[in-house]
Amino acid sequence: MKDEYDVIVIGAGPAGSIAAKFAAEKARVLVVDKHREIGSPKRCGEGLGSRAFEEFEIPVDNRFINRGIYGAVIYAPDGSKVEIRYDEVSGYIIERKIFDKFLATEASRNGAKILADAEASLLRENGEIAGVKIVHRGEEKEIRAKIIVAADGVESQIAKQAGIDTTINPVDICSCFEYEMSGIEIENPEMIHMFMGNKLAPRGYVWIFPKDDDRANIGIGISGTEKRTAKYYLDRFIKSRPGLERGSILEVNVGCVPVGGFLRELVRDNLMVVGDAARQVNPIHGGGIQEAMLAGKLAGIKAQKAIDSGNLDILKEYEREWWFTRGKKLEKILRARHFAEKLGDDDMNYLAKVWNGDDLVRISEGEYSVAFKKIIKHPRLLKLLKSFV
Known part of the structure; x- marks a missing residue:
């Protein structure tokens, strides 16, 4: 050297x-x-x-x-979902x-x-x-x-x-916890799965990223200001799903993401x-x-x-x-994230019914005008939109 x-x-x-x-x-x-x-x-x-x-x-x-x-499935708190699906590997x-x-x-x-x-x-x-x-x-x-x-x-x-x-600010940090697990049941292992909900993952989400048909990274990111740990919320999520709970833990990872x-x-x-x-x-x-x-x-x-x-x-x-x-x-x-952080579980359930996969892709790329036009008739969401604009 x-x-x-x-x-x-x-x-x-x-x-x-x-x-x-x-x-x-x-x-x-x-x-x-x-x-x-x-x-x-x-x-x-x-x-x-x-x-x-x-x-x-x-x-x-x-x-x-x-x-x-080949895409992603995003789940609302009530279980309704929005799919982003491609014909080719994405x-x-x-x-x-x-x-x-x-x-x-x-x-x-x-x-x-x-x-x-x-x-x-x-x-x-x-x-x-x-x-x-x-x-x-x-x-x-x-x-x-x-x-x-x-x-x-x-x-x-x-x-x-x-x-x-x-x-x-701690509120701008996402606290993350993840298991790599095997011997689990994955509904569609060619898609990544993201679960939303304030009770499930406050100001964040749970993810399942399949690595094989029965092996995946299962993790969570939540607000860095939460009193309970990311591990607490992830363990609770896994215990609520028998197809995951009986799996084996191969690796444990922790960290934080600046969002x-x-x-x-x-x-x-x-x-x-x-x-x-x-x-x-x-x-x-x-x-x-x-x-x-x-x-x-x-x-x-x-x-x-x-x-x-x-x-x-x-x-x-x-x-x-x-x-x-x-x-x-x-x-x-980032502005779209600030909007999303104000959503209640009922709001997420509603959005899962009026938005499609293309809307979510556009939002993730910073283009949200089309998606937002679909929710202007919802009184509470309209109020949030006005503060957003």
Whole structure:
């Protein structure tokens, strides 16, 4: 390992590895990750849309793909449901531990150096960010770099150390708990299943992401301000369904997802923030893999250009481009989340009867005018819509 690189990426999740892959085309890149194993621990349902595979030229590889998915079924509190169904595969349930290693391997093949089990903090000289201090297997080392990419996840300390305001209200955090279970009954394993309801999952939902016909990730995300834990609500859900209760638990995962807005400052001097560290997550369903990869690509390209030209001011373009390409749309989706958080169970039951799958797809993409026109005759929902507008 060298004492100096052009770019140091902190965090080897999808955002960090994609950033490293693109930056390495013109720069000397080091990626450090605090975990002993890249991709572990797993912290998500492992669903990824097929468009991500096309956009990032990722092979549909059985090493990290469990199965193809043809859509989703969304259940209202009274059991009524809305289906989003496609004729072709619309996404995949991946194996994150293998997928993340694949992305890191691709970055290394492009020239980046990867180092797991390395805790990092910012190194400053004369008040300016000059690189990182790392602790790797008990050994401390200072490594200098012209550019730092903070891809260290939702608990990011690097952005905070850079002076960026990372304060977040607990209400904007989704607390998550998940089991990977086998020996269970899944009604339609070619679809993902999402269960809504304020008693079931306050300000969130329960998900079933099938990995096989009888194996799935079963998890929940709820408001971070709830008195009861996410585990409490998920256990109660599973116990109410005999086809799940008799299953076996293969793995337990916990974590949190930032669903209440995005980091306003993505660049500070020679540091860029990407992925969950920047809260670049779809606020409706909490999915962040594809968003992280897009941000990583933008940041990696800007790092590459900045090193090639010797002009670090280029890094500011990452912030502008992200807000233009994704940020504005995600802000519209965030407004739809704020509307959804005010819904009662009766409201959800009503919406399941008047909305169809296309309406839900449009809402998840920030286009909600068509869906909202269908509910203007409902007195309570009309009142909510007026406050929304």
